[in-house]
Amino acid sequence: MLSKSLVSKYVCLPLVTAAFSFLLPRPAVAQTPPDPNPGSLTVTSSVDLTNVYMFRGIRQDDTKVMIWPAADIGLSLYSGDGALKSAALDFGSWNSLHTGNAGLKSASKKLWYESDFYTSFSLGFAGGVSLGTTYTAYTSPNAGFTNVKEVMFKLGVDDSAKLGKAALKPYGIAAFEMDTAPGVGQADGGLKAGRYLELGVGPGWSGSKASLTFPVKVGLSMGNYYELDGVDNKFGYFSASGIVAVPLKVPASYGAWNVHGGVEFQQLGKTTKAFNNGDAQKVIVSGGIGLAY
Amino acid sequence: MSRRPVSALLLTACGLLLLMSAPAYAQNDPNPGNLTLIGNIDLTNAYMFRGIRQDDTRVIAQPSAEIDIALQSANSGLRSTSLNFGSWNSLHTGDAGLESSSSGLGCACDKLWYESDFYATLALAFKAGSLGVTYTAYTSPNAGFNNVKEVMFKFGGDDSAALKKAALHPWVIAAFEFDTANGHQADGGSKAGKYLELGVAPGYSAAKGSVTVPVKVGLSMGNYYELNEGTAARPDFVDHAFGYLSIAGIVTVPLKGTTPYGAWNLHAGVEYQHLGTTTEAFNNGKPNKGIVSAGIGFTY
Numbered sequence: 001m002l003s004k005s006l007v008s009k010y011v012c013l014p015l016v017t018a019a020f021s022f023l024l025p026r027p028a029v030a031q032t033p034p035d036p037n038p039g040s041l042t043v044t045s046s047v048d049l050t051n052v053y054m055f056r057g058i059r060q061d062d063t064k065v066m067i068w069p070a071a072d073i074g075l076s077l078y079s080g081d082g083a084l085k086s087a088a089l090d091f092g093s094w095n096s097l098h099t100g101n102a103g104l105k106s107a108s109k110k111l112w113y114e115s116d117f118y119t120s121f122s123l124g125f126a127g128g129v130s131l132g133t134t135y136t137a138y139t140s141p142n143a144g145f146t147n148v149k150e151v152m153f154k155l156g157v158d159d160s161a162k163l164g165k166a167a168l169k170p171y172g173i174a175a176f177e178m179d180t181a182p183g184v185g186q187a188d189g190g191l192k193a194g195r196y197l198e199l200g201v202g203p204g205w206s207g208s209k210a211s212l213t214f215p216v217k218v219g220l221s222m223g224n225y226y227e228l229d230g231v232d233n234k235f236g237y238f239s240a241s242g243i244v245a246v247p248l249k250v251p252a253s254y255g256a257w258n259v260h261g262g263v264e265f266q267q268l269g270k271t272t273k274a275f276n277n278g279d280a281q282k283v284i285v286s287g288g289i290g291l292a293y
Numbered sequence: 294m295s296r297r298p299v300s301a302l303l304l305t306a307c308g309l310l311l312l313m314s315a316p317a318y319a320q321n322d323p324n325p326g327n328l329t330l331i332g333n334i335d336l337t338n339a340y341m342f343r344g345i346r347q348d349d350t351r352v353i354a355q356p357s358a359e360i361d362i363a364l365q366s367a368n369s370g371l372r373s374t375s376l377n378f379g380s381w382n383s384l385h386t387g388d389a390g391l392e393s394s395s396s397g398l399g400c401a402c403d404k405l406w407y408e409s410d411f412y413a414t415l416a417l418a419f420k421a422g423s424l425g426v427t428y429t430a431y432t433s434p435n436a437g438f439n440n441v442k443e444v445m446f447k448f449g450g451d452d453s454a455a456l457k458k459a460a461l462h463p464w465v466i467a468a469f470e471f472d473t474a475n476g477h478q479a480d481g482g483s484k485a486g487k488y489l490e491l492g493v494a495p496g497y498s499a500a501k502g503s504v505t506v507p508v509k510v511g512l513s514m515g516n517y518y519e520l521n522e523g524t525a526a527r528p529d530f531v532d533h534a535f536g537y538l539s540i541a542g543i544v545t546v547p548l549k550g551t552t553p554y555g556a557w558n559l560h561a562g563v564e565y566q567h568l569g570t571t572t573e574a575f576n577n578g579k580p581n582k583g584i585v586s587a588g589i590g591f592t593y
Contacts, residue, residue: 036324038323039322040552041323071358071360115434252326255328293326
């Protein structure tokens with residue numbers, strides 16, 4: 001039910017790019033290896049392991065180990081120096097394989113709990129402002145949940161040019177479920193299509209051998225996103241994380257690889273607490289390997 | 294349950310096209326690194342997996358993507374080594390998919406996604422040809438069939454230097470199912486199957502397109518085409534050696550040569566299959582099948 005893991009979200013797309021730019025030791029220009037992929041297509045991929053899978057605060061599984069393979073192809077459609085700096089189209093797949101209660105130990109005994117397909121159109125503007133529109137189909141090959149269809153808008157600001165190392169990189173997400181019925185096609189299994197709001201920041205620090213990111217976010221219901229017994233509870237969850245990423249020394253012709261790990265704490269709201277067997281907090285540990293090419 | 298009849302052979306065609314446009318590609322290669330992307334989306338009227346009918350109702354869409362990692366290259370001996378990972382999928386709008394509740398097939402839940410395969414290949418290229426070892430997990434998100442696991446060996450001969458335009462590009466495939474308890478087999482039979490395929494793919498390439506005419510025969514080396522000639526209560530599985538004969542024609546037309554987005558093509562094909570005893574039974578008693586397919590593909 002999640003289009004990207006927290007670690008992958010913060011590591012595999014922006015951070016790997018950042019790693020490519022900032023983390024790798026910078027040899028003299030004359031020694032810089034040629035760009036292996038100067039064309040207009042970009043591949044990002046990752047495989048992560050975690051102990052808990054929470055989708056926007058909604059517990060999916062917290063038994064045994066989960067594996068999250070993901071791949072994304074990005075098409076650069078435009079780049080320029082005007083008000084519109086860039087336009088890109090992305091297609092990707094995110095998957096969750098469960099060895100515990102939602103997978104191999106479920107009634108179906110099938111590993112593959114979730115397979116998401118998404119496509120995203122993103123625009124980059126002057127001043128570090130970006131706007132993305134994403135359609136996601138969340139599906140469950142082992143029938144762990146009914147398919148969910150969603151359109152999401154994300155507005156982000158890269159304030160590093162103004163704030164330097166103190167940049168917060170704030171963002172806001174608004175997501176809307178569609179094609180729903182009571183108990184069908186909704187993350188909360190509720191009665192009505194949900195509208196989700198997320199506000200967050202992603203400050204970080206980059207060094208020569210590693211980078212650290214500290215994402216903090218809050219998930220809220222703008223309407224029927226966190227339904228419990230017919231009542232929508234506004235506050236979904238609060239999340240604070242720490243993520244470390246270390247670039248791997250592989251030949252540049254294979255792209256930029258990294259290993260990464262993270263710890264996340266979630267404070268849950270009324271609905272998400274109920275979905276978490278009455279526990280108000282959750283700690284998530286994850287780690288994996290990523291590629292940007 | 295398998296990779297496509299047309300698109301599998303498109304790699305050959307695409308390879309020919311890439312060779313044709315090599316000078317321009319060398320000057321404007323958008324991706325000189327060691328990773329290569331290949332993607333296709335095809336539409337077809339019938340999906341036959343090695344002669345075994347999966348669906349022949351309404352339209353079937355078959356998207357696929359592969360990433361190839363070049364591990365080594367040389368001018369002699371072992372000329373190249375690569376590791377390839379891919380996903381091939383089959384989306385059905387008819388009986389095996391969106392109409393499964395009325396057909397009673399699979400989950401009977403009207404879900405589109407009939408098949409999702411994951412595969413990994415280690416490919417070695419020599420002067421005389423190529424050798425590939427592939428592991429494939431065939432899975433069905435809408436429970437249309439039981440998961441099937443297979444290891445496949447493929448040897449492809451490169452006779453283009455000797456025969457030039459008359460080159461046949463022959464190949465041999467040997468595939469072995471494993472972990473097959475409870476019907477986890479392509480034929481749903483009683484024992485793990487061993488499959489043999491022999492084929493050739495002569496073709497012709499010109500500046501504006503290419504034509505390939507693959508011919509192949511699929512055989513059972515053991516229990517690959519089992520047919521229950523008993524009853525459901527007292528099954529009697531009999532293996533029939535001849536699976537199917539296939540003759541196809543494929544046309545591939547490149548789109549605008551190589552671009553910053555890679556080399557794109559349009560392709561279309563017609564395939565005729567003559568079926569054996571088991572596959573004929575799986576095809577509602579009809580010994581022949583005509584398949585039409587078309588799509589768009591890219592290599593980057």
